Amino acid sequence: MRTDIFARLDREPEPPKIETPRMSRHRIALFGGTLAFYLAIVVAVLVSSWLVALDWKVMLFRPYQQWPELHAFLDYYVVLGQRGPTAVMVASWLGWRSWRQHTLRPLLTLGTSLLLLNLSVGAVKLGLGRLGPHYATQIGSAELYAGGDIFPSGHTANAVVTWGILAYLATTPRARRYLSALSAFVSLGVGLTTVYIGTHWLSDVLLGWAAGLLILLALPWFEPLITRTEVWILSVREQWRDRRRLRESVPAAPVTPEPVLLPQALGGGSESAHEAAGRGPASGTAGTAGHPGAAARARAHPAHPVRPERTPPAPAGSRRPPHSDRSPRSSAGPSRPVTGGPVAP
Secondary structure, three states: OOOHHHHOOOOOOOOOOOOOOOOOHHHHHHHHHHHHHHHHHHHHHHOOOHHHHHHHHHHHHOHHHHOHHHHHHHHHHHHHHOHHHHHHHHHHHHHHHHHHHOOOHHHHHHHHHHHHHHHHHHHHHHHHOOOOHHHOOOOOOOOOOOOOOOOOOHHHHHHHHHHHHHHHOOOOHHHHHHHHHHHHHHHHHHHHHHHHHOOOOHHHHHHHHHHHHHHHHHHHHHHHHHHHHHHHHHHHHHHHHHHHHHHHHOOOOOOOOOOOOOOOOOOOOHHHHHHHHHHOOOOHHHHHHHOHHHHHHHHHOOOOOOOOOOOOOOOOOOOOOOOOOOOOOOOOOOOOOOOOOOOOO
16 A cells, blocks of 8 residues: 555646745845845955955965865865756756646746846856865965956855755745755855865855855746746647647548659550551541550640651652553653544554
């Protein structure tokens, strides 16, 4: 007998009614506070304030040398913030949810959040060009505009967005609380791990947390776009299915083979050809039927009638057969006697 745990794995008979998050006043206030924190960190790094000095103190402390026994475990733990593995894991879970609930919203929301992450974080990374701790050249410097790409921390921002999207798409308040706590723990751990390994400054991690949280807080503004995209994709799928059913229901028309005209043999059909030529055509149709070449020309050029074959003309001269008891007339022979004259003895 099946339990409720396995019953929840079945596909639901119809799409459930899930309320999408809205941009409430509380969320707008959080978004504004996070944005202010984000800008404050950027300004503190640009002016090389106390935050940059703290970055150098943490880097010179070298946590990976202070606690080397944690290095092996944290090398694997930091993968939870890497884009490829985390995207595959979360997309697999959300893909199953999309199939079970008959909706594309989970996958479309994940795609939208990752696109916003790439655009926002990538633009700041390339614009500021900060070098990492391992490539720093001057102690106390912010290492900006030097061709780097580590500010803000991409691992940290990706961990916030990828695991936080599970809490954002939760269907019950209880699941949302648990998943929010789990995503916060994972993203905090990934950020601190990058500082421990020495691949990021502390300010990189702080800005990465703020960047990921801004994307999660701004997602309700993109819900109408996600809904329109889902409706369009489903309509295209239905049109494709309708065309496929129509092609399968209509049977293919039978192909009628057309007769092929073969040339008449030279030896076998000579007598019939001469007989047809001797009789002569009674009409245009009969003439074309009597000669295969004319029939072929008539089919090839239906607009131009084909003249029937004619019998060869008779030879010039007299048509009477020659007689053996008559001598042929000649211009040199004797002339005819005049009527009433003497008859030769």
